Amino acid sequence: MKPANCVAIGVAISIGLPADGDISSSDKAVATRGVEILNRTIALTRDLGGQKVGGILSTSHGLQTKPPTRDQWNRSAATLARVAETAKAAGVTLNLEIVNRFESNLLNTAAQGLAFIEDTGSDNIFLHLDTFHMNIEEADVGLAIRHAAKKIGYVHIGESHRGFLGTGSIDFAAIFDALTAIGYNDDLSFESFSSEIVDENLSRNTAIWRNLWADSMELARHARRFIAVGMETARLKAELVSVSQRP
Incomplete structure (x- = not known):
């Protein structure tokens, strides 16, 4: 019997491909290693009862010193299309x-991600958006969320310095407003x-x-409250602007 205060915990796995497992690589051995990593991650997610694999799946994670090529893009898209079929059979989605x-x-904006997904031709690949990264790259984070609405599968909420939410420079009100406007009701994870x-x-x-925090429970409790209040506030605002106030 489960305790009365037991809360169900969902499972989603987020990874970053290593340099020796970059599926966009022209080195077939490297690309093959990347596919093996993705397939193992999909199997693990399935076996743990999860339904989502997120993270940097299209290329290796880390600073690159050269611009991407069209061949790199095409190799990655074609490979992920095949991996997405394996994931679909396992009941798992891929979230870039x-x-x-x-x-x-390779993929620095939501618009690039949408174009990439279109090139894969897959219906099992979605966007994994992260407010920390969007704050750096997007011209307008709220607009980017609205534009990508139909393909968002997973969202990371993170502060500009990656510490406690609300202590940095990100406009979270605009982000929660956008998520509410598109009717997003899927996973919101704090990172x-x-x-x-x-x-x-x-x-x-x-x-x-830098050591931005030491007490993980304090950090997690604060994040949970911050996100809950932010989303509820956005919902209340949406109700106020949508209700006709006829005399």
Whole structure:
């Protein structure tokens, strides 16, 4: 019997492909390794009862020093289309994280992600949007969310410095308003990093050089309240502007 206060926890796995597993690579061995990583991740997600794989799936995670090529784009799109079929058979969706220019050279904006998904021809690939990255790359985060509405499968809520929500420069009110406007009711996950707890390799790839927090429970409780209040406030605002106030 489950305890009365037991809360169900969902499962979603987010990864970043390594340099030696870059599916956009012209090196067939490297690309094959990337497919193997993705297939293992899909199987693990399925076995844990999850339905989503997110993260940097289209190319390797890390700073690139050359611009992407059309061949790189095409190789990645064709490969992910095949992987998406494997995922579909497992009851899992692929969600491409759109990250800033310092962590990938291929997909940096939601519009690029939409074009990429169209080129895959797959109906099992969606966007994984992250407010930290969008704050760097998008001209208007709210508009980008509205434009990508039909293809958003997963959302990361993160602050501009990746610490406590509301203590940085991101306009979360506009983000919650946009998510409410498009009727988004799927996963909203909080993402934060601190040098005290982040894996060394991930710290290098994401440039986490400062200890922004030490108490993970305090951080998580604050984030849960912040997101809940933000979404509820956006809902109340939407109701106010949509209800006709006839005398």
